[in-house]
Amino acid sequence: MNKMYFVPFLSIVIFAIDYYVWQAFRTATQQSSAQIQVFTRYGYWGFTSLIIAGIWAYNFMPLHFWKNEIRITFMALVMISVITKLFIILFLLIEDITRIIRWSFQNIKMRISPDEYAPGNISRNEFLSKAALAVGAVPAATFAFGIISGAHDYRVEKISLKIPNLPKAFKGMRIAQVSDIHTGSFFNKTAVKGGVEMMMREKADVIFFTGDLVNNEAKEVKDYFEIFSKLKAPLGVFSTLGNHDYGDYVRWNSPAAKKQNLKDLMKAHELMGYDLLMDEHRFIEESGEKLAIIGVQNIGIGRFPWYGNLGKAYAGTEEASTKLLLSHDPTHWNAEVTKKFKDIDVAFAGHTHGSQFGVKIGNFKWSPAQYIYKQWAGLYQDGEQQIYVNRGYGYLGYPGRVGMPPEITVFTLG
Numbered sequence: 001m002n003k004m005y006f007v008p009f010l011s012i013v014i015f016a017i018d019y020y021v022w023q024a025f026r027t028a029t030q031q032s033s034a035q036i037q038v039f040t041r042y043g044y045w046g047f048t049s050l051i052i053a054g055i056w057a058y059n060f061m062p063l064h065f066w067k068n069e070i071r072i073t074f075m076a077l078v079m080i081s082v083i084t085k086l087f088i089i090l091f092l093l094i095e096d097i098t099r100i101i102r103w104s105f106q107n108i109k110m111r112i113s114p115d116e117y118a119p120g121n122i123s124r125n126e127f128l129s130k131a132a133l134a135v136g137a138v139p140a141a142t143f144a145f146g147i148i149s150g151a152h153d154y155r156v157e158k159i160s161l162k163i164p165n166l167p168k169a170f171k172g173m174r175i176a177q178v179s180d181i182h183t184g185s186f187f188n189k190t191a192v193k194g195g196v197e198m199m200m201r202e203k204a205d206v207i208f209f210t211g212d213l214v215n216n217e218a219k220e221v222k223d224y225f226e227i228f229s230k231l232k233a234p235l236g237v238f239s240t241l242g243n244h245d246y247g248d249y250v251r252w253n254s255p256a257a258k259k260q261n262l263k264d265l266m267k268a269h270e271l272m273g274y275d276l277l278m279d280e281h282r283f284i285e286e287s288g289e290k291l292a293i294i295g296v297q298n299i300g301i302g303r304f305p306w307y308g309n310l311g312k313a314y315a316g317t318e319e320a321s322t323k324l325l326l327s328h329d330p331t332h333w334n335a336e337v338t339k340k341f342k343d344i345d346v347a348f349a350g351h352t353h354g355s356q357f358g359v360k361i362g363n364f365k366w367s368p369a370q371y372i373y374k375q376w377a378g379l380y381q382d383g384e385q386q387i388y389v390n391r392g393y394g395y396l397g398y399p400g401r402v403g404m405p406p407e408i409t410v411f412t413l414g
Helices: 003-028 034-060 068-112 126-150 189-200 218-228 255-271 310-314 331-340
Strands: 155-161 174-178 206-210 237-240 274-276 280-286 289-295 322-326 346-349 359-361 364-366 378-382 385-389 407-413
Touching (some): 034 068, 068 126, 155 385, 189 218, 189 407, 218 255, 237 289, 237 322, 255 274, 289 310, 331 378
Parallel strands (some): 155 407, 206 237, 237 274, 289 322, 322 346, 346 385
Antiparallel strands (some): 174 407, 280 289, 359 364
């Protein structure tokens, strides 16, 4: 949708939501002092005005106006505000439906016995309004905690990866995967560095990075270049691009500027010591056996771009007994890999972030991501082919994680 239409429409929707939620605030404070009522009114609508003004500025002002700290803070406020108000609205709707039913019965009785019943308004219940605000405070606290604690709560997932045709020479090989770094979203350099050090302690033989180094612009990696340059492995660090690496979600002064941004990003991979696979492959050889590492540019379905060419990347790998694929978007697996390239043994993907929200307890996992993606987190199998979807190292939009911690995956081949 064109921004000239979408932004005003979104502003109206936000105002309507806030006006409805305001009824709970007004009712909850009706017995309070005049000073508290004034403070609540100006504070509430001042915050609403700030959010709406911020949305207009974010969409129509130059991107460089938004320093990283300002953008992260704004996105956090918007996300927490929206989620909190949705919970309040659900509670208020229950009350309003009850009020409508009561009003209907009152009017029916009045028509039957007009002398016994007088018409009247059924006011909003002060207790229920306070209860609605209390209910809304729960997600607000939860998502605030997700920023403070969950954003950098890195977890190492250790996976025993069984590959039927794996040559003996490669059994026991350790592969570390990281995905969706999104350097433009970080706000705690010390914690990010700690995660990289955690990964290096695993002493993997080879490292895979499956895309989305930045949110939009190559320059975002500058502040974290030194940290992610420390990712090293004896057999190399192999990387590929994700949908955010192409600069498709930001306005550019010219096509040439966008093209240069991609070149700068590719150069960043090179300078950090990553072997960026742009529809290419590499071989790891041991005792006369070959293991192929195939990497494609982003290939997605629906609203996500299809830039890669798996046929080109695959060509020449036929002799390798084992083939591993780096492809950022897991939808690529069912769209092409399992249909046309049945001898690719394992695909490594990211992209979904596990929605940065959900539940993971032991083998049980749930997230809104599962209603969008068939493969959204963890290991999946189709016949003898497998795909692993990494939950991501960073975050996008909401600067935190609730129940879906950032992931470093370590595979042992067998």
